[in-house]
Amino acid sequence: MAQTPHPRSNVSAIPTYVPGKPPTPRPGLTTFKLSSNENPYPPLPGVVEAATRAAGAMNRYPDMGNAELYAALAESLGVPVDDLAAATGSVALIYQLVGAFCDPGDEVVHAWRSFEAYPIAITAAAATSVKVPVLPDGRHDLDAMAAAVTDRTRIVLVCTPNNPTGPAVTQSELDAFLAKVPSHVLVVVDEAYVEFVRMVDAVDGLATYRSHDNVVLTRTFSKAYGLAGFRVGYAVAPAPIAAALRAVSLPFGVSSVAQAAAVASLAATDELFERVDALVTERDRVVAGVRAAGWEIPDAQGNFVWFELGGRTADFAAAADELGIVVRPFAGEGARVSIGEPEGNDRVIELARSFRP
Ligand SMILES: *Cc1c(COP(=O)(O)O)cnc(C)c1O
Numbered sequence: 001m002a003q004t005p006h007p008r009s010n011v012s013a014i015p016t017y018v019p020g021k022p023p024t025p026r027p028g029l030t031t032f033k034l035s036s037n038e039n040p041y042p043p044l045p046g047v048v049e050a051a052t053r054a055a056g057a058m059n060r061y062p063d064m065g066n067a068e069l070y071a072a073l074a075e076s077l078g079v080p081v082d083d084l085a086a087a088t089g090s091v092a093l094i095y096q097l098v099g100a101f102c103d104p105g106d107e108v109v110h111a112w113r114s115f116e117a118y119p120i121a122i123t124a125a126a127a128t129s130v131k132v133p134v135l136p137d138g139r140h141d142l143d144a145m146a147a148a149v150t151d152r153t154r155i156v157l158v159c160t161p162n163n164p165t166g167p168a169v170t171q172s173e174l175d176a177f178l179a180k181v182p183s184h185v186l187v188v189v190d191e192a193y194v195e196f197v198r199m200v201d202a203v204d205g206l207a208t209y210r211s212h213d214n215v216v217l218t219r220t221f222s223k224a225y226g227l228a229g230f231r232v233g234y235a236v237a238p239a240p241i242a243a244a245l246r247a248v249s250l251p252f253g254v255s256s257v258a259q260a261a262a263v264a265s266l267a268a269t270d271e272l273f274e275r276v277d278a279l280v281t282e283r284d285r286v287v288a289g290v291r292a293a294g295w296e297i298p299d300a301q302g303n304f305v306w307f308e309l310g311g312r313t314a315d316f317a318a319a320a321d322e323l324g325i326v327v328r329p330f331a332g333e334g335a336r337v338s339i340g341e342p343e344g345n346d347r348v349i350e351l352a353r354s355f356r357p
Helices: 009-013 047-055 067-077 090-101 117-124 142-147 171-180 205-210 239-247 256-266 269-292 310-322 342-354
Strands: 084-087 107-112 128-133 153-159 186-190 215-220 233-236 304-308 328-330 334-338
Touching: 009 117, 047 256, 067 084, 067 233, 067 256, 084 090, 084 239, 090 117, 090 153, 090 186, 090 215, 090 233, 090 239, 107 117, 107 142, 117 128, 128 142, 142 153, 142 171, 171 186, 171 205, 186 205, 205 215, 205 233, 233 239, 269 304, 269 342, 310 328, 310 334, 310 342
Parallel strands: 107 128, 107 153, 153 186, 186 215
Antiparallel strands: 084 233, 215 233, 304 334, 328 334
């Protein structure tokens, strides 16, 4: 038999990403996709126009330096352009962080259950995913995560709010954690849902990155800004780290249409805040409705809620489907349900009432 090319052994160990499904069509019933934490609103004012203009120049490569996007982000965040790195979604930044900072066998510590892309990105780089179980209330166990740091640890990922369980870490907890982690270990604060956080002692990511040489923030236009289909995210990091991220990035990764849409979105701050506030109000209404139906669910600081269901997860997802909503089940663990249109959110409350805890 002739030898065939084969990938590195880690490749076959990469877990499969399970995307949220579209709803099953139900004749006579409006259906809602609550399975991918997407924004139910149409693009912010001016975004379709900016993207359409950019699409007209699709024969040209995008600006590889993302100059307008970096200028707009630097202005809105109050950070130097040198501290920014854009990529095709913040998922790409996680890949770049692991690729730039880990040798094969190096360890990346993160909570579990947390964002399912983490073990995928880590295993793809032949690094080792060190999973630290979340506390019973869905919060990060930051003491256990600090204790899990070894000589091989290069990165700790802190997902706040945590996808899929919902709670966010507090600034006091993050400060105490950072004080314990050696300064050569990179601490990545994944702030994909930062805009939705409403809590006492909330993390100030920008202040935290300014006061630590080992802190990286990752953010995205996919959730609050509603640009999930365009794939654009960014990191805010001390200049040497941001430079490493830009060095390993895919040349011309962020498309011209995505760059234009992101820049236009950053100009629509008032409308963004209005929509985020409306989603937060809806989230709080869903949490209250679900709890009133007898469910104990974790604090929800993102645009989603978490139902811990164990062996009943598949039945819950099937019951949701019957009601014309699609949720994201995690087999044997629970289901994450995104906050969507008010009518879809009503069905979530209806589901919580009919499917007994
Ligand atoms: C959705 C999400 C992201 C962002 O994904 P993009 O690649 O930017 O679309 C990052 N982290 C977490 C925890 C998420 O849930």
